[in-house]
Amino acid sequence: MVFKRKLDCVSVAFDYPNIPRAPRSCRRKVQNKRTDDDDDAKMCAMDLLASLAGKILEEGQSSSASSNAFEGNAHENFGKEVKTEREDHDKPLKSESSDQGNSVSMPTYENTSDKCVVNSFSFPDNDGILERTPPMSDHKKIHGETGDVYVNPGFEQREATGGLTANTCNLEDKAALDVQFPKPVCVDGDDLKSPSCVNMTSNGSLARHGNHTNLVRDDDEKLYSSRKCSNKFTSYKSPAIRRIRKSKYSKQVSKDFGHYRADVGIKALYRKRKSCYGYNAWKHETIYKRRRSPDRSSVVTSDGGLSNGSVSKLPEKRKSVKLSIKSFRIPELFIEVPETATVGSLKRTVMEAVSVLLSGGIRVGVLVHGKKVRDDKRTLSQTGISSEENLTNLGFTLEPGGTSKVPIPLCSDDPVVPPTPTELTSLCERSAAASPNADDVINSASIVDNNLELVPYQSEISVDEPSSDSRALVPLPALEEVKALAIVPLNQKPKRTELAQRRARRPFSVTEVEALVQAVEELGTGRWRDVKLRAFENADHRTYVDLKDKWKTLVHTASISPQQRRGEPVPQEVLDRVLKAYGYWSQHQGKHQARGAAKDPDMNRGRALDSGVSV
DNA sequence: GTTAGGG
């Protein structure tokens, strides 16, 4: 190996104390003994470590204050909130989750809980700028043996009344609900940039409050992945989502789920990236975000501060189409709450469902005369959308999932066989015009009043596990399947909302890296627990797995050209030590560690022998 | 609970 060869001709700059690998059960004791040891060198090491720890702490504080903005109080508070809730959930959920494993029916839930199907959120026309579009479709109610199935055919335009309209809602049964957002999402002002490219950009107002960013970002993410997944998809820019104004609900989202959403969003990103990028995809997070920026600027617009402002200045190259969206029909959300649940808890449950839906990424479908427009490359005029036309024939759908989402009709043939990556890619493209039946199904099992556990599957599954997409996309028409969907988590390991959270990324500082390298030099690469105890004992956020992972990346970093390295540059000297130690310990690993260290002429000569430890 | 390795 390169490393080894290098190792042979490089003089050793550090000592390798001969620390025998003790049985795990005694290692902690050994560690303690070592600490008490009078050995000068070790004391020096401890001093060094102490100072290092100080630096680390210092750095940690400053970095968390400056760079990790989203780890702030909200983060902490949210975690606490979740934790509190979890405690309430845990017990009942345990039995639930274990039961849910593979069984197909859970009569208990049928009997004890009420289910609602949330079909659409609409936005009151509060700005007077919205134009009406007529209903494009309706609920289709399919009657079954034990319940009703609401098949959501897609877009539905709702009268905007500003309140909660429960047209068919009956809390004693599954019910179809129309839920309206207090504030609208408006779309208008599209420019046609080229005849062959539907490049919708927005030029309208922007949300004045913070909450819009999430949605915009999600949209962006989705957009990005779409592109990644399909080269043919390049002409699709984005629907112009102009504004999402803060509301009671959105505030709630922001407050209660802001962090969650952000996190899940990242997770979703990660998963999507992973499926696209493969190995070490998480490394691309930063780049990914950077890359998205240009798109964002074309989506978010002018009057709120996030905009680029360029859109509205675009000269009229041709006739533009102005339209407004008054309400989106959302994918169905199955919600299950007990009769004893409060209205507040119901709200929260819907909230969560929506949050999950959004966090999983959403996609916009376009309907013209009630028909899905599947070809994203067609121009608006080619599609029959023009200023001359009566735009009341134009409709939109909000569909769950990003690009990994496979529309139901496309995978209904065999819902068990996961799509191959190739299939996914091709489906991604088509998914832009996905069936409105690609409903999002969310099962919410209720435990105690005010404590509703949300078990999202589809949106999360679709993002987290592309391979299980097809399962998540089992069509709804058959009642049995609906029951299964509503009651049995589709993925083997249901991911609770809490579990969907990902630890914040915390790049290692050079100081930390040095401490790590130091420890590995001394302890080897197979004793991460000891490494942790030695060099990161007080760094709670660094687990030994983290250290192991960091070492892995360090070795990789050290073996690539400096140009390919990212993040805070690690001094070459440190990287050299990494390679050296890597080479050494890969040569003297396992049970031969101690002996190898003692025998190696370049490393630590005599030291191991001095320690008197033998294997 | 740790380690190792793939994702």
Added chain:
DNA sequence: CCCTAAC
């Protein structure tokens, strides 16, 4: 950073 098999 996550997940999990293997120990």
